[in-house]
Amino acid sequence: MIKHVSVLGSTGSVGTQALEICDAYAIQVEAVAAYSNVKLLEEQIRRFRPKAAAIADAARYADLKLAVADCPVTLLSGPESLEEMAATIYADGEMLLNAVVGMAGLKPTLAAIEAGKSIALANKETLVAGGDLVMRRARGKGVSILPVDSEHSAIFQCLSGHNRDNSIHKIILTASGGPFRGMSLEELEKVTPEDALKHPNWSMGRKITIDSATMMNKGLEVIEAVHLFGVTTRQIEIVVHPESVVHSAVEFVDGAVLAQMGMPEMTIPIQYAFSYPDRMPTPVKRLSLTDYGALYFYKPDLEAFGALKACIQAVDVGGLLPAVANGANEAAVPLFLEKRIGFNDIPRLVTGAMDALSASLKEGKYTLEDVVKADRQAREYVWQSVGGQN
Numbered sequence: 001m002i003k004h005v006s007v008l009g010s011t012g013s014v015g016t017q018a019l020e021i022c023d024a025y026a027i028q029v030e031a032v033a034a035y036s037n038v039k040l041l042e043e044q045i046r047r048f049r050p051k052a053a054a055i056a057d058a059a060r061y062a063d064l065k066l067a068v069a070d071c072p073v074t075l076l077s078g079p080e081s082l083e084e085m086a087a088t089i090y091a092d093g094e095m096l097l098n099a100v101v102g103m104a105g106l107k108p109t110l111a112a113i114e115a116g117k118s119i120a121l122a123n124k125e126t127l128v129a130g131g132d133l134v135m136r137r138a139r140g141k142g143v144s145i146l147p148v149d150s151e152h153s154a155i156f157q158c159l160s161g162h163n164r165d166n167s168i169h170k171i172i173l174t175a176s177g178g179p180f181r182g183m184s185l186e187e188l189e190k191v192t193p194e195d196a197l198k199h200p201n202w203s204m205g206r207k208i209t210i211d212s213a214t215m216m217n218k219g220l221e222v223i224e225a226v227h228l229f230g231v232t233t234r235q236i237e238i239v240v241h242p243e244s245v246v247h248s249a250v251e252f253v254d255g256a257v258l259a260q261m262g263m264p265e266m267t268i269p270i271q272y273a274f275s276y277p278d279r280m281p282t283p284v285k286r287l288s289l290t291d292y293g294a295l296y297f298y299k300p301d302l303e304a305f306g307a308l309k310a311c312i313q314a315v316d317v318g319g320l321l322p323a324v325a326n327g328a329n330e331a332a333v334p335l336f337l338e339k340r341i342g343f344n345d346i347p348r349l350v351t352g353a354m355d356a357l358s359a360s361l362k363e364g365k366y367t368l369e370d371v372v373k374a375d376r377q378a379r380e381y382v383w384q385s386v387g388g389q390n
Helices: 013-024 036-047 058-067 080-090 103-114 125-140 150-157 206-214 218-231 267-275 305-319 322-339 345-359 368-385
Strands: 004-008 027-036 054-055 075-076 096-098 118-121 145-147 170-176 236-240 248-252 257-261
Touching: 004 013, 004 080, 013 027, 013 036, 013 096, 013 267, 027 080, 036 054, 036 058, 036 248, 054 058, 054 080, 058 075, 058 150, 075 080, 075 248, 080 103, 096 103, 096 267, 103 118, 103 125, 103 322, 103 368, 118 125, 125 145, 125 218, 125 322, 145 150, 145 218, 150 170, 150 218, 150 248, 150 257, 170 218, 170 322, 206 218, 206 257, 206 305, 206 322, 206 345, 218 236, 218 305, 218 322, 218 345, 305 322, 305 345, 322 345, 322 368, 345 368
Parallel strands: 004 027, 004 096, 027 054, 054 075, 096 118, 118 145, 170 236
Antiparallel strands: 170 248, 248 257
C-alpha cells in the first residue's frame, strides 16, 4: 500500500471514496484539489491536513482562503493550479490520483509524468484526448499508469501475469446500458435531463452520468483501452450487461476467458491502484451470484447510441480526432443539461464536429498545444451550431 498520495478531484465521487481509503489505511494525503466545492474542500483540509490544496475556480479562492485561514495549508487557485500541484507541491507523494472530470485532467497528468510520479488514473479524457502523447511520455519517464475506471481496472487485473503482446485475443468491455437501454433512436428524442440523470446502478457526477446515458462514456473507454492495453478496436467487444457485475473480461488466444466480477461500486478499483500488486481487505458488500441468479448480456445498438459509434470511428482514424470527439461532447453535455439541445443532439454534434474538422487536423505525432487547439475548435463548432458561445 502506498504511503503518500495527492488527490485531484477530491470532492467528486471517486475522490471522496479515495480519501476514505486513505483514512482506513493511514495513507498521508499530501494535497487535495477541487473545482469549486469550497465547503467540502474545507472539510477535507481540516480532516486530512494536506500540505497543499487547490481550487480551480479562481473566483472561489477568497472564500476558501477565509474558510481555512487557521489551517497550515498552502493554497493555489485557477486551472493552472492543478498542473502546479501535480508537478511540484506534493514532492513527497508517491502517487497522483487524477479524478478530475474532463479535458482539464490532461495537463496535470502530463505534469505528474514529468515529475516522475505514478498515476492512478480515473480521468479517462487524459487518454482520449492525448493518448499517444501521454503514453509516449510515460514510457520515456518510466511512469506507471494504473487505471481506476472499474472496466479498465478489471482488464488490468485479468491481464496480470500475462504477456500482453501475444496473448490477448480480445477485450470484452462491459456497459450497463444506462437508463435508456433498449430504447430506439426515435424514443431517445423525447428523453429529458432528469431522465438521463437516473442511472440504474452507479452514483456518479452529472457529466459522467449523461455520458453513460448516451453511451459516450463507453466510447471514451474504448479509446482509453486502445491506449492502455495496446489493442485495436477490432480486439474490443462491447457488451451491454445491465447488472454491472462483470466489470470486464479478457479472452486469450487459447480461448480462455478471465472476467473480473464484483458489486457495482468503486472502492475495489481505487484501492487496488493504491495497493497494487497486493490486495487488502475492504468493507464492501460481497458478491453473491446466487442472490443475482442470472446475469444478462446484449449487443449495443450503435445506431441508437451514435456517440459510441463516433468514438470507435475516431480512434480508428486516430491522431487528434478523438480529442475533437471528446471536446465536442464536453461542450454539448452542459447544453443538454440546460435544455438548450435535445438528447440526440449530443451525438449529432460530436459526429458533426468530427466531420467538419477532420481534414484540418494535424497528422502524425502531435503536441499538447495541438490537442488543446483541436479541443477548442470542437467546442467552438458546438457553440456555433447552437447559436453562439456557451
